Amino acid sequence: MLRKNLGLLNQGFIPGINKVGDLFDVGMRFIPELILSANAMQNAADIINAAIPENDRQVQGRFLIGTVQGDVHDIGKTIVVSLLKASGFEVKDLGRDVSTDRFIKEAEDFNADIIGTSSLLTTTMPAQQKLEEELKKAGLKERYKTMVGGAPVTQRWANKIGADAFAENASACVRLARELVGP
Numbered sequence: 373m374l375r376k377n378l379g380l381l382n383q384g385f386i387p388g389i390n391k392v393g394d395l396f397d398v399g400m401r402f403i404p405e406l407i408l409s410a411n412a413m414q415n416a417a418d419i420i421n422a423a424i425p426e427n428d429r430q431v432q433g434r435f436l437i438g439t440v441q442g443d444v445h446d447i448g449k450t451i452v453v454s455l456l457k458a459s460g461f462e463v464k465d466l467g468r469d470v471s472t473d474r475f476i477k478e479a480e481d482f483n484a485d486i487i488g489t490s491s492l493l494t495t496t497m498p499a500q501q502k503l504e505e506e507l508k509k510a511g512l513k514e515r516y517k518t519m520v521g522g523a524p525v526t527q528r529w530a531n532k533i534g535a536d537a538f539a540e541n542a543s544a545c546v547r548l549a550r551e552l553v554g555p
């Protein structure tokens with residue numbers, strides 16, 4: 373069931389919405405179509421996410437996640453949340469447009485193992501670097517593992533800013549999160 377749902381996403385909806393993004397990029401589609409497609413994708417993702425059973429067996433780890441400041445893209449982040457929950461992680465989703473200070477405060481309150489940040493705009497990716505800098509300044513870099521993701525984000529960027537991991541999609545996120553929290 374989980375594999376079928378992921379197939380619907382990975383072979384169907386995600387390539388579809390990215391196609392819209394590419395057409396928007398070259399000026400063949402405009403904001404109204406972007407919003408229409410986003411709503412259709414959001415509805416599809418909600419149905420599929422709801423069909424992914426939460427796994428309440430032994431908790432694998434505590435994963436705090438959110439989309440960075442200035443960025444309202446959250447469809448991808450929401451898919452990641454569903455798969456983490458289905459894989460036994462306790463997840464706190466802070467939503468979108470989340471400030472660096474809030475990530476750090478909430479990580480403390482939630483006693484997080486991993487802080488995951490999503491960025492879909494090249495203009496908001498620097499917020500992922502700011503989190504690394506603020507964690508270092510606060511002497512908390514060893515306390516939390518960090519993971520970055522989002523369409524423009526790469527392993528090279530993760531290495532540059534000193535993030536502990538980069539995952540290009542939800543399945544990779546679960547695999548890497550398990551490695552980060554260890555057995």
Ligand code: B12
Binds near residue numbers: 390396409444543545
């Ligand atoms: C849908 C969409 C919107 C919707 C968002 C709706 C919503 N609730 O999310 C709306 C219409 C609001 C929107 C607005 C804008 N958008 Co927009 N948008 C898109 C679009 C078409 C699809 C994004 C998406 O949902 N992809 C599908 C999901 C499943 O993929 P994903 O997000 O990458 O997530 C996967 C992985 O990256 C990873 N992942 C994601 N997050 C995380 C987090 C962690 C921790 C981990 C481990 C992994 C991970 O796992 C996910 C699942 O596999 C993209 C095109 C594209 N190719 O990305 C443009 C795109 C991102 N948008 C773009 C732009 C420019 C804008 C606007 C500035 C347009 C404008 N002028 O107003 C505004 C900015 C608003 C803001 N402040 O954020 C550009 C960004 C260019 C750039 N690189 O900076 C893109 C690339 C389009 C383009 N080609 O120009 N957008």
